[in-house]
Amino acid sequence: MLLETRALTKRFGGLRAVNDFDICVAEGEIVGLIGPNGAGKSTVFNLITGVLPVTSGTITFQGKDITRRQPEQVAALGIGRTFQLNPLFHEFTVLENVTSSFQLHPYSSLFDIFFNTPKYRRNEAFIREKAYEILELVGLSKEADELAKNLAHGHQKMLGVARALATKPTLLLLDEPLAGMNPSEIQHSLDTIRGMRDNGITVLIVEHNMQILSLCDRVVVISFGEKICEGSPAEVRANSEVISAYFGADYVC
Ligand SMILES: Nc1ncnc2c1ncn2[C@@H]1O[C@H](COP(=O)(O)OP(=O)(O)OP(=O)(O)O)[C@@H](O)[C@H]1O
Ligand SMILES: [Mg+2]
Structure with missing residues (x-):
């Protein structure tokens, strides 16, 4: 595995924003991480990239334990990211x-x-x-x-x-790259992300927009900091009743 988290946990005071969370990404994959607002998606990215210290659990990248690395060390190892607020x-x-x-x-x-x-x-x-x-x-x-x-x-x-x-990332973490885009921008972005993979970059992508399912080899669903479902896009789509139960009626599958 290129990236693997084991029992990753982040507490903010009494809130477990990420709880016992396992995710793995193999080289060359595009993996989607989806879930409702406040589910812990950006926190997972902040933990992987060393922006926030973990409460417990481990993060392994290319077989190395990177759990307590600083952001610039993580970047130098080959994990790049975008930010939700896009500075x-x-x-x-x-x-x-x-x-x-x-x-x-x-x-x-x-x-x-x-x-x-x-x-x-x-x-x-x-x-x-x-x-x-x-x-x-x-x-x-x-x-x-x-x-x-x-x-x-x-x-x-x-x-x-x-x-x-x-x-020059080996692994690129994209936090809501499609947010606020119009349909033609979305199409262009999806093509661009496919192009990155063709250039040898592995991608872990957080999105609300279910159109990313067309890109993903595998999808992990997180809710209240915990993994509730994982599988191929087809498996996750088939699980849409469970998903809408968690995400509410306005969630588009
Ligand atoms: N630095 C922080 N201090 C305290 N609480 C935080 C902090 N960062 C996030 N949280 C809380 O942790 C939980 C998870 O937040 P996170 O931003 O990871 O969610 P998200 O899945 O990215 O949501 P969204 O889809 O809205 O971006 C939320 O309840 C949030 O309020
Ligand atoms: Mg977020």
């Missing part, structure tokens, strides 16, 4: 937003940067080239020189994904 540098261009994420892979020493050495200039050119490749992948190459704040909402979400891709 961007709004006054920076699209390209600058992506190149600034490459800091995790410092190709230049301080000396090189300070003296603007040929090595530094080569590295900068390399980073720009890679950033353009990523923008191509997410469909934003035409917007490279646009300020992030001027992008349509769907494009801003894809820019968040592009920034995560710049950290």
